[in-house]
Amino acid sequence: MKILIKNGHVIDPINNLDEVRDILVEGSKISMVEKNINVDADKIIEAEGKIVMPGCVDMHVHLREPGREDKETICSATKAALHGGVTTLLAMPNTDPAIDSLENIKLLKDAIAKSAKANVFICAAITKFRQGKELVDVAGLKQDGAVAISDDGASVDSDELMLEALRSAQEAKIPVICHSEDKKLSDSGVVNLGFTSTRLGLKGISKESEYKRVARDIGLAEKTGAAIHIAHISCKESLDIIARAKKKGVKVTCETAPHYFTFNEEMVLGFDTNFKMNPPLRSKEDVAAIKEGLANGIIDVIASDHAPHTENEKEIEFERAEFGVTGLETELAVAITELIGAGILSWSKLIEKMAINPSRILGIDKGGLGIGKDADIAIVSPEKEWIAKKENFLSKSKNSSFINKTLRGFVEYTICQGKVNKWNS
Amino acid sequence: MTWIRKDLLGLEELNREELELILSTAESFKEVSSREIKKVPALRGKTVVNLFYEPSTRTRVSFEVAAKRLSADVINIATETSSVKKGETLIDTGKNIEALKADIIVMRHNASGAAAMLARNLNISVVNAGDGWHEHPTQALLDIFTLKEKLGRIEGLNVSIVGDIAHSRVARSNIWGLLKLGAKVTLCAPKILIPAAIEDMGVAVTNDIEEALAKADAVNVLRMQFERDGETAFPRQLEYFKQFGITAERLKKAKKNIIVMHPGPVNRGIEISSEVADGANSVILEQVTNGIAVRMAVLFLVAQAQDKLANITKDEPSLS
Numbered sequence: 001m002k003i004l005i006k007n008g009h010v011i012d013p014i015n016n017l018d019e020v021r022d023i024l025v026e027g028s029k030i031s032m033v034e035k036n037i038n039v040d041a042d043k044i045i046e047a048e049g050k051i052v053m054p055g056c057v058d059m060h061v062h063l064r065e066p067g068r069e070d071k072e073t074i075c076s077a078t079k080a081a082l083h084g085g086v087t088t089l090l091a092m093p094n095t096d097p098a099i100d101s102l103e104n105i106k107l108l109k110d111a112i113a114k115s116a117k118a119n120v121f122i123c124a125a126i127t128k129f130r131q132g133k134e135l136v137d138v139a140g141l142k143q144d145g146a147v148a149i150s151d152d153g154a155s156v157d158s159d160e161l162m163l164e165a166l167r168s169a170q171e172a173k174i175p176v177i178c179h180s181e182d183k184k185l186s187d188s189g190v191v192n193l194g195f196t197s198t199r200l201g202l203k204g205i206s207k208e209s210e211y212k213r214v215a216r217d218i219g220l221a222e223k224t225g226a227a228i229h230i231a232h233i234s235c236k237e238s239l240d241i242i243a244r245a246k247k248k249g250v251k252v253t254c255e256t257a258p259h260y261f262t263f264n265e266e267m268v269l270g271f272d273t274n275f276k277m278n279p280p281l282r283s284k285e286d287v288a289a290i291k292e293g294l295a296n297g298i299i300d301v302i303a304s305d306h307a308p309h310t311e312n313e314k315e316i317e318f319e320r321a322e323f324g325v326t327g328l329e330t331e332l333a334v335a336i337t338e339l340i341g342a343g344i345l346s347w348s349k350l351i352e353k354m355a356i357n358p359s360r361i362l363g364i365d366k367g368g369l370g371i372g373k374d375a376d377i378a379i380v381s382p383e384k385e386w387i388a389k390k391e392n393f394l395s396k397s398k399n400s401s402f403i404n405k406t407l408r409g410f411v412e413y414t415i416c417q418g419k420v421n422k423w424n425s
Numbered sequence: 426m427t428w429i430r431k432d433l434l435g436l437e438e439l440n441r442e443e444l445e446l447i448l449s450t451a452e453s454f455k456e457v458s459s460r461e462i463k464k465v466p467a468l469r470g471k472t473v474v475n476l477f478y479e480p481s482t483r484t485r486v487s488f489e490v491a492a493k494r495l496s497a498d499v500i501n502i503a504t505e506t507s508s509v510k511k512g513e514t515l516i517d518t519g520k521n522i523e524a525l526k527a528d529i530i531v532m533r534h535n536a537s538g539a540a541a542m543l544a545r546n547l548n549i550s551v552v553n554a555g556d557g558w559h560e561h562p563t564q565a566l567l568d569i570f571t572l573k574e575k576l577g578r579i580e581g582l583n584v585s586i587v588g589d590i591a592h593s594r595v596a597r598s599n600i601w602g603l604l605k606l607g608a609k610v611t612l613c614a615p616k617i618l619i620p621a622a623i624e625d626m627g628v629a630v631t632n633d634i635e636e637a638l639a640k641a642d643a644v645n646v647l648r649m650q651f652e653r654d655g656e657t658a659f660p661r662q663l664e665y666f667k668q669f670g671i672t673a674e675r676l677k678k679a680k681k682n683i684i685v686m687h688p689g690p691v692n693r694g695i696e697i698s699s700e701v702a703d704g705a706n707s708v709i710l711e712q713v714t715n716g717i718a719v720r721m722a723v724l725f726l727v728a729q730a731q732d733k734l735a736n737i738t739k740d741e742p743s744l745s
Contacts, residue, residue: 201558
């Protein structure tokens with residue numbers, strides 16, 4: 001099977017390419033990137049006026065399978081990913097069972113082989129049952145296919161255990177993804193602590209609960225030389241700490257999610273639980289700081305933290321509703337709308353944060369359009385506006401912050417391992 | 426000015442005209458309670474459901490009396506006797522009540538935002554009778570109504586609110602209502618009971634009770650709850666009374682005609698002395714009486730808005 005993508009504006013920062021080119025895909029690989037390719041192809045995709053970019057690599061996704069297939073499955077999540085221009089994702093280990101043993105990794109790998117429609121890499125847990133008590137077999141899990149470890153959803157509270165985890169990770173050469181939150185400080189809060197929590201009469205989550213744990217995690221990483229990646233940064237103070245650590249040469253990277261650079265805490269004022277996530281939406285100043293962190297490169301990665309929940313878990317009393325929102329199907333368009341539209345990022349910087357950097361951090365061969373590489377490609381109409389409609393989402397869950405929002409940048413095609421998906425809505 | 430809201434969820438979203446409309450409507454309903462036959466037919470044929478997820482006697486009874494004086498049928502649902510304990514969601518409970526063709530749900534709930542959530546999922550009216558720490562709009566309206574009755578105005582008054590502001594829906598609704606009507610509001614409490622960034626609402630904050638009373642035309646004394654599910658509360662009751670209690674001695678230094686309000690039930694000797702609670706400055710029982718008029722006004726206005734909305738839909742040409 002030969003697929004020829006004609007006349008697209010190819011942006012492939014890894015190969016310093018930012019020009020009109022044709023791309024030929026043979027089987028699951030890219031075989032040519034040239035001007036005016038003339039071959040007999042089985043399928044021709046006319047891409048004039050469109051951006052042809054590496055498929056996004058989302059390093060923060062909750063598949064919910066195994067255990068909560070009512071929220072999402074590997075099949076539905078990977079379809080949703082493709083719908084949003086994401087061809088590769090990292091599955092977080094907070095499933096039931098948690099991905100904390102060779103046995104459970106095998107279980108997940110078999111399920112992925114059976115039903116995944118996109119590339120799925122595995123993040124294993126740091127501790128057994130993600131309880132923060134006993135370390136997993138880090139080297140063994142890596143050997144069996146984990147590309148990172150994380151207790152995502154929880155932080156390892158014990159300094160000693162976290163230190164041990166980082167030492168093992170450093171030896172095994174596997175990155176540690178930190179959900180940096182001190183639950184003693186965030187208490188049972190549900191929204192940002194401040195005027196918003198006061199106005200709504202809801203318990204607040206302080207910024208200290210995030211940045212103090214960011215500082216601890218960085219301190220321990222520095223001591224061990226391990227590579228850490230801080231997940232879902234939401235506030236300015238965390239960025240300041242990370243910026244200082246990077247300057248000092250600590251091996252730290254970090255990510256934010258589209259909702260943190262799009263919305264501030266005021267979105268919660270109507271008690272809409274589609275704006276309830278952890279960490280919470282913060283102040284206007286924090287949103288500005290996140291944008292600045294994206295522009296100046298302190299933030300390496302944009303990831304969705306795709307967290308599907310059923311309507312029964314979301315459309316209830318605010319303080320009882322689950323934390324988290326879906327994001328696979330909107331993240332690229334939101335980034336285009338909010339960041340490229342506002343001149344905060346160029347296309348190539350955006351691609352770095354949504355494809356290249358996550359691949360580099362995870363040590364996977366993705367994020368580029370070089371010859372011989374996997375044909376994981378997104379083709380985007382950069383100016384086309386569309387409305388994010390609940391009924392068009394392919395995710396099993398509909399808990400998106402972007403429902404009925406007009407977004408710019410429409411994913412027309414997603415090609416994953418040479419397989420073409422065309423999108424109409 | 427006409428009332429167009431299907432629900433009353435809080436005072437934050439109301440404008441000055443809407444607040445004044447409720448107060449003037451309440452004024453005309455107040456007279457009903459002094460008649461020999463204390464009833465008007467305004468809500469005849471309407472059904473009001475009191476849905477209470479927290480124990481409450483005074484607010485529930487006040488709403489019940491108000492609805493009955495408007496000739497509505499009233500049904501009381503308390504959590505102990507409903508299927509709530511069987512795990513029914515709030516929306517399902519609400520939809521069942523709607524299916525019974527009730528017209529108004531009056532809800533008390535321990536989760537902030539519960540009334541807003543219910544209201545956006547139902548076509549019938551929802552009146553918030555207190556949601557978590559968020560708002561208790563009819564309590565604030567009756568406080569403001571009483572204040573206006575006593576002092577003739579709200580504009581320019583200095584009103585102090587004393588007590589557990591952090592966990593008080595009464596405080597939040599009072600703050601919004603009073604500020605919108607032009608009063609100056611001062612909050613007084615131990616630091617741990619002042620919620621984050623509350624100054625941004627446009628109020629002054631002090632920890633000094635004498636300062637809070639010095640210029641006040643009225644003081645609203647909140648009920649202190651010392652036991653609160655594992656939360657750090659102010660340590661000792663006696664210590665609180667010593668530092669923040671409203672006593673006759675403290676009132677001597679205040680304006681002579683200072684109005685003393687309390688949403689009840691009163692903890693005598695904890696936040697207020699018996700002498701003050703029963704004294705000449707206290708309007709605590711008048712607040713209870715005025716609560717009926719204010720709640721009659723609210724029930725009447727939301728029911729009227731419902732009828733208007735129904736007529737609009739009826740008048741629209743059918744598309745099918």
